[in-house]
Amino acid sequence: MKLTDVILTTPYLDLSTIFYHEVSPTPLKNPLLVSVNPEVAQLLGLNPAHLNDKELENLLNGTLLLEGSRPYAMCYAGHQFGYYVQRLGDGRAINLGALNGWNLQLKGSGVTRYSRQGDGRAVLRSSIREYLISEAMNALGIPTSRALALISSDEKVARERWERGAIVLRLAPSWIRFGSFEYFFHTNKHKELESLADFCLQESFPQFIGSEDAYLKMFAEIVKRTAELIASWQSVGFNHGVMNTDNMSAIGITIDYGPFAFMDTFESGYICNHTDAQGRYSYDNQPRIGYWNLERLAHALSPLVTHEKLQSELEQYGNYFTNQLMQLLRAKLGLDTTQENDSDLLRALFSVMENGRIDMTPFFRTLSRYEGNRDALLALTLAPNQLNEWLERYDVRLTDNSSSVDERHRQMLRTNPKYVLKNYILQEAIDEAEGGNYTRVNDLLRIAQNPYDEHSDFERYAGVTPPQHTNLKLSCSS
Numbered sequence: 001m002k003l004t005d006v007i008l009t010t011p012y013l014d015l016s017t018i019f020y021h022e023v024s025p026t027p028l029k030n031p032l033l034v035s036v037n038p039e040v041a042q043l044l045g046l047n048p049a050h051l052n053d054k055e056l057e058n059l060l061n062g063t064l065l066l067e068g069s070r071p072y073a074m075c076y077a078g079h080q081f082g083y084y085v086q087r088l089g090d091g092r093a094i095n096l097g098a099l100n101g102w103n104l105q106l107k108g109s110g111v112t113r114y115s116r117q118g119d120g121r122a123v124l125r126s127s128i129r130e131y132l133i134s135e136a137m138n139a140l141g142i143p144t145s146r147a148l149a150l151i152s153s154d155e156k157v158a159r160e161r162w163e164r165g166a167i168v169l170r171l172a173p174s175w176i177r178f179g180s181f182e183y184f185f186h187t188n189k190h191k192e193l194e195s196l197a198d199f200c201l202q203e204s205f206p207q208f209i210g211s212e213d214a215y216l217k218m219f220a221e222i223v224k225r226t227a228e229l230i231a232s233w234q235s236v237g238f239n240h241g242v243m244n245t246d247n248m249s250a251i252g253i254t255i256d257y258g259p260f261a262f263m264d265t266f267e268s269g270y271i272c273n274h275t276d277a278q279g280r281y282s283y284d285n286q287p288r289i290g291y292w293n294l295e296r297l298a299h300a301l302s303p304l305v306t307h308e309k310l311q312s313e314l315e316q317y318g319n320y321f322t323n324q325l326m327q328l329l330r331a332k333l334g335l336d337t338t339q340e341n342d343s344d345l346l347r348a349l350f351s352v353m354e355n356g357r358i359d360m361t362p363f364f365r366t367l368s369r370y371e372g373n374r375d376a377l378l379a380l381t382l383a384p385n386q387l388n389e390w391l392e393r394y395d396v397r398l399t400d401n402s403s404s405v406d407e408r409h410r411q412m413l414r415t416n417p418k419y420v421l422k423n424y425i426l427q428e429a430i431d432e433a434e435g436g437n438y439t440r441v442n443d444l445l446r447i448a449q450n451p452y453d454e455h456s457d458f459e460r461y462a463g464v465t466p467p468q469h470t471n472l473k474l475s476c477s478s
């Protein structure tokens with residue numbers, strides 16, 4: 001299928017007008033297509049070979065309207081850093097419609113009713129980050145929004161300095177957030193709350209429609225998915241940075257990438273977001289905040305389901321989280337059997353990593369080839385004695401494995417990525433792009449989508465992060 005043959009649908013607009021604002025994108029000056037993602041084109045049923053760059057550029061810039069498209073921004077509220085904010089909504093995102101089960105959305109395409117003081121824009125820096133990281137997360141098996149393409153422009157956008165305006169075309173099976181439900185609950189619009197819950201069932205949980213406790217089942221599923229999502233973040237050292245309830249997806253995927261980071265050296269209290277002085281959204285707070293956010297969602301759903309029932313589903317969160325995390329971490333260690341004290345072994349490892357300032361990604365990758373010789377691993381730590389002790393325990397634990405050493409290595413090399421897109425790596429691509437060279441963005445897209453493969457030209461990115469770039473904090477401005 002070609003882009004101009006596409007017909008979009010807009011089921012969200014069947015809801016009453018309080019749910020959205022129909023608004024046209026405001027084009028950027030001199031748009032330029034920076035990158036196209038063939039994998040996502042295929043997801044949408046588009047033939048990458050038939051994609052016309054000019055058409056795609058126009059689609060992202062809002063000057064090509066596909067058949068059936070009726071652009072709109074969605075209304076939502078949210079708890080930001082613990083405080084309820086009634087009026088958020090898509091202040092700089094505009095939905096185009098749905099295709100093949102994916103809701104297409106432009107981010108940075110101008111003001112909407114929900115923009116408040118904002119300019120409705122996104123800068124090239126943050127757009128490159130979102131574009132690449134969503135593809136990296138997906139390749140790591142972590143549920144996430146995706147991205148089809150990215151344009152830059154000559155539009156000047158004011159942040160701490162003047163930056164280039166850009167637009168990402170991103171997509172998700174649903175863009176409903178915890179904060180979407182909160183909006184209608186806190187304005188006492190319980191009929192609309194019910195309509196939203198029905199819409200969400202239709203869109204994402206049709207298996208529960210018609211069952212007696214459909215809303216409860218939906219909530220239970222959101223609890224499970226959120227717990228498992230955050231377990232997967234923890235397993236790869238991902239820090240989202242802004243886990244406000246308006247950034248929490250009702251289908252348990254990662255959305256709204258801002259000052260996120262893949263940790264460099266392991267640091268349990270790491271805070272990627274420069275503005276988060278208290279560390280509310282630090283790495284080790286993420287599981288707890290996931291629970292807190294689900295409590296806000298349960299509260300918002302309380303006109304539809306009794307508190308007791310919601311609460312009893314919420315109580316499953318810890319189990320879902322722990323089971324998933326243990327499963328993911330066992331796989332990272334290549335353990336194919338389960339022992340009761342595996343959690344001790346893992347806890348000990350995380351403390352060894354923290355004390356030895358170990359860079360997680362090269363560590364697990366190196367461990368994936370471990371067969372007794374410890375030199376390469378010991379070279380990664382500042383506390384070799386502790387790691388040695390831990391490896392003694394690991395050696396013993398491995399004797400309980402049923403797979404051969406070769407099988408374990410193969411499985412671990414498919415589990416422990418050689419590449420994660422650390423912030424300094426993204427920044428190199430951003431620096432080049434701001435100078436008008438987009439080659440590195442496209443190189444990183446390939447690496448992001450194939451993180452377990454060797455990329456011989458980019459061996460440097462697989463190593464330990466240079467110390468001057470380690471665990472920096474990022475500004476929220478985007």
Ligand code: AMP
Pocket residue numbers: 088089090091092093114115116117118119120121122242247256258478
């Ligand atoms: P975020 O933390 O980026 O997810 O954004 C929080 C809220 O602020 C959302 O309602 C966004 O739509 C809105 N917002 C962020 N940046 C802008 C901007 N430049 N213009 C308008 N609204 C914005």
Ligand code: MG
Pocket residue numbers: 246247256
């Ligand atoms: Mg947001």
